[in-house]
Amino acid sequence: MTNEEFRAIAISVVNGKIDLMARSLPPLTWFRSFEASARTLSFTAAADELGLTQSAISQQVRSLELRLGVALFVRKPRGLILTDEGRTLQPKVGASLDQLGRATAEFETGPTEGLLTVAASVSVVRWIIAPRMTEFTRQIPGLRIRLLGMIWPDEFKAALADVEIRFGSDRQVGRDATRLGPDALIAVAARPLAGPLAAQTLIEPVGMSEGWRDWAKTSGVEGVPEPTLFVDSHGAALDLAVGGAGVALTSSLLAARALAQGDLVQVHDATIPSTQGYHLAVTAPSAEAKAFGDWVTECARDPA
Numbered sequence: 038m039t040n041e042e043f044r045a046i047a048i049s050v051v052n053g054k055i056d057l058m059a060r061s062l063p064p065l066t067w068f069r070s071f072e073a074s075a076r077t078l079s080f081t082a083a084a085d086e087l088g089l090t091q092s093a094i095s096q097q098v099r100s101l102e103l104r105l106g107v108a109l110f111v112r113k114p115r116g117l118i119l120t121d122e123g124r125t126l127q128p129k130v131g132a133s134l135d136q137l138g139r140a141t142a143e144f145e146t147g148p149t150e151g152l153l154t155v156a157a158s159v160s161v162v163r164w165i166i167a168p169r170m171t172e173f174t175r176q177i178p179g180l181r182i183r184l185l186g187m188i189w190p191d192e193f194k195a196a197l198a199d200v201e202i203r204f205g206s207d208r209q210v211g212r213d214a215t216r217l218g219p220d221a222l223i224a225v226a227a228r229p230l231a232g233p234l235a236a237q238t239l240i241e242p243v244g245m246s247e248g249w250r251d252w253a254k255t256s257g258v259e260g261v262p263e264p265t266l267f268v269d270s271h272g273a274a275l276d277l278a279v280g281g282a283g284v285a286l287t288s289s290l291l292a293a294r295a296l297a298q299g300d301l302v303q304v305h306d307a308t309i310p311s312t313q314g315y316h317l318a319v320t321a322p323s324a325e326a327k328a329f330g331d332w333v334t335e336c337a338r339d340p341a
Contacts, residue, residue, distance in 0.1 A: 063100070067098070067104070068101070068130050068133075069087065070083060070087065070094045070097040070098050070101070071097075071098050071101055071123075071126070071130060072130045072134060073087055074098055075109070075110075075119055075126075075127040078116050078117045078119075079116055079117060080094045080117070085208070089244050093244030093245075096243070096244075098110065107120070107122040108120050108122065108123075109123035109126065151181055152181045152183055153180055153181065153182045153183070153200070154182075154183045154185065154197065154198045154199050154200075155182065155183070155184050155199065155200045155202075155329060156185040156198035156201045156202070157184070157185070157187060157200075157201070158186070158187055158204045158270075158272075158315060159186035159272060160204070160270045160271050160272025160273075160275075160291055160315075161202045161204075161217075162184055162186050164272055164291040164295070165290075165291065165294070165336050166184065166333060166336070168294060172336075173329060173332045173333075176328065176332065180325060185198065187201075187203075199320060199321035199323060200317070200319050200320065200329050200333075201214070201317070201318045202217060202317055202333070204313060204314070204315055204316075205313055205314075205316070206246065206314075207316075210318075211316075211318065213320070214316035214317060214318040215316060216314055216315070216317075217290065217314070217316060217317045217337045218290050218337035218338050219290070220288055220311050220314040220315065221288075221289045221310055221311055222247055222251075222287065222288065222289070222308065222309050222311050223287065223303050223305075223308050224284050224286055224305045224307070225275070225284065225285055225295075225296070225302065226278055226281075226283065226284045226285070226302060226304050227278060227280070227281045227301060228281075228302060229302055229304060234258070234260065234261055234284065234304070235260040237284045238265055238283030238284065239261075239262060239263070239264035239265065240264060240266045240267075240268065240274045240277050240282065240283045240284060240285040240286070240287075241264035241266070241268075241285075241286055242267075242268050242269065242270055242271050242273070242287065243268070243269060244269065245271075245313060246313050247311060248264070249261060249263070249264050251309060252286055252309050256305075257307075264286075265283075266282060266283055271287045271291050272291060275287055275295065278301060279295060279301060284304055288311065288314070290337055293337075293340035297341045317333065
């Protein structure tokens with residue numbers, strides 16, 4: 038497909054015309070970043086709202102612009118200005134996101150008596166909760182539990198969960214949430230390095246406050262190459278590292294159990310503090326919600 042054909046498809050979407058080729062939509066996350074940026078006219082405000090970094094929002098909006106073949110914003114030192122195409126697209130994206138929210142809400146309702154709903158970052162579900170879930174179910178036999186894997190902070194509002202585990206900075210996650218446990222960024226791989234770090238494939242979760250460049254600068258490690266494998270979460274970075282795809286810079290909190298069981302090794306002693314982390318909020322007054330909060334906190338503190 039030529040650039041001219043791609044641009045024609047993009048413009049047809051902006052103008053509200055949908056054809057077969059235009060149904061290959063960009064990722065939903067790009068649209069959410071655009072909608073928040075268009076509503077606030079600020080990448081920084083959108084980042085605070087969605088629990089991402091300013092650079093991640095900017096990159097996702099730029100990716101959407103490149104995919105559509107049109108500029109959606111004029112970037113100014115003091116903020117953003119919507120272009121004609123951006124003004125045309127904004128209400129349609131906003132209405133579509135609202136419609137998606139209402140449509141999915143219909144399937145999330147149902148009897149909640151005796152049901153404990155836990156909304157957590159998908160990485161926490163994968164690396165902390167799921168491996169030890171039977172420990173908790175044995176504590177309260179017969180309890181019905183619904184686990185919801187969350188990606189965006191504003192998804193928690195719609196989940197109406199009894200327990201929430203959110204990812205972000207202390208400011209982003211809200212005052213009712215506390216750190217699940219001590220966390221730092223560490224370099225891990227499936228096995229000890231056979232050569233220098235400069236010769237390795239580096240895996241980096243994008244959209245985080247810190248990355249490999251920060252790790253190298255803060256720890257004083259020299260000869261660190263640019264990462265070449267990018268993922269959207271710490272959990273995905275861990276999956277790749279366990280599979281032998283390279284060296285991941287990731288959350289020590291999430292990696293702790295895999296390290297303890299020998300599935301991963303820390304390939305360098307250097308660690309750096311993480312601005313963002315996983316935060317627990319017990320939002321329901323029930324004994325079951327409190328018990329789950331206590332249990333998952335213990336899992337984070339004692340990963341063995």
